[in-house]
Amino acid sequence: xxxxxxxxxxxxxxxxxxxxxxxxxxxxxxxxxxxxxxxxxxxxxxxxxxxxxxxxxxxxxxxxxxxxxxxxxxxxxxxxxxxxxxxxxxxxxxxxxxxxxxxxxxxxxxxxxxxxxxxxxx
Amino acid sequence: xxxxxxxxxxxxxxxxxxxxxxxxxxxxxxxxxxxxxxxxxxxxxxxxxxxxxxxxxxxxxxxxxxxxxxxxxxxxxxxxxxxxxxxxxxxxxxxxxxxxxxxxxxxxxxxxxxxxxxxxxxxxxxxxxxxxxxxxxxxxxxxxxxxxxxxxxxxxxxxxxxxxxxxxxxxxxxxxxxxxxxxxxxx
Numbered sequence: 001x002x003x004x005x006x007x008x009x010x011x012x013x014x015x016x017x018x019x020x021x022x023x024x025x026x027x028x029x030x031x032x033x034x035x036x037x038x039x040x041x042x043x044x045x046x047x048x049x050x051x052x053x054x055x056x057x058x059x060x061x062x063x064x065x066x067x068x069x070x071x072x073x074x075x076x077x078x079x080x081x082x083x084x085x086x087x088x089x090x091x092x093x094x095x096x097x098x099x100x101x102x103x104x105x106x107x108x109x110x111x112x113x114x115x116x117x118x119x120x121x122x
Numbered sequence: 123x124x125x126x127x128x129x130x131x132x133x134x135x136x137x138x139x140x141x142x143x144x145x146x147x148x149x150x151x152x153x154x155x156x157x158x159x160x161x162x163x164x165x166x167x168x169x170x171x172x173x174x175x176x177x178x179x180x181x182x183x184x185x186x187x188x189x190x191x192x193x194x195x196x197x198x199x200x201x202x203x204x205x206x207x208x209x210x211x212x213x214x215x216x217x218x219x220x221x222x223x224x225x226x227x228x229x230x231x232x233x234x235x236x237x238x239x240x241x242x243x244x245x246x247x248x249x250x251x252x253x254x255x256x257x258x259x260x261x262x263x264x265x266x267x268x269x270x271x272x273x274x275x276x277x278x279x280x281x282x283x284x285x286x287x288x289x290x291x292x293x294x295x296x297x298x299x300x301x302x303x304x305x306x307x308x309x
Contacts, residue, residue, distance in 0.1 A: 097220045098198065100275060103301070108300055
């Protein structure tokens with residue numbers, strides 16, 4: 001399977017990448033990592049790329065890493081649409097203090113607009 | 123993420139303080155109580171959530187299965203503020219506030235912190251006015267102990283719940299996405 005994982009630079013992004021890399025390693029998927037631009041994120045785009053490189057190297061998984069400019073949701077969906085991807089993987093939301101699952105605007109945009117199957121990682 | 127949400131300019135109140143006993147629209151005597159120690163009633167509350175119809179879950183809570191329910195309540199129990207509704211000896215409604223802070227032990231002034239609200243009423247007791255009363259008593263109790271800022275999220279399409287929150291004075295403060303965020307400033 002040809003998998004695209006989209007990352008914004010949050011802790012959820014790191015968890016999402018980790019799980020996706022493990023899965024890629026186990027089943028031999030083709031993986032592309034897209035890092036979008038979200039200025040308010042915990043990690044900058046460069047830091048996220050560096051962390052992704054490390055994670056991939058540690059797991060001995062080969063993947064192309066791309067950086068996408070512009071609105072995160074639309075850049076990700078657009079990139080997924082241009083490529084031959086079977087699945088787009090993104091983080092599955094955060095938990096409120098109460099434990100409620102909260103999905104952000106990027107997730108909503110991706111779910112409503114992506115032509116590919118979308119996987120939310122929890 | 124304390125202090126990051128917008129709140130209405132005008133405070134709302136006063137709200138009634140528990141304990142109160144009131145008749146619901148079905149003529150049942152419902153008692154609203156703020157337990158001194160949530161641990162004392164946690165067993166009764168777990169029982170209510172075990173009975174709770176999972177089709178009414180919202181954003182993943184309450185969890186299902188007694189162990190997961192107990193685990194969820196115990197995780198938030200210590201620092202949460204609770205009001206429960208009893209019919210006879212059974213808990214049939216539960217409303218709570220959970221502090222939005224990474225270090226609940228360090229809370230000095232409850233007014234400095236934002237509190238997330240959630241409320242659940244057992245299916246057989248819905249549409250009888252209990253939710254509104256329970257919410258009002260939770261806000262009354264919150265105000266009594268110095269809480270000022272309360273927020274919540276509700277699924278955007280859940281119009282009955284949004285109408286209930288608006289009725290007691292919550293205002294919409296932003297639509298992140300699937301969830302509508304609402305907030306109230308207490309007197």
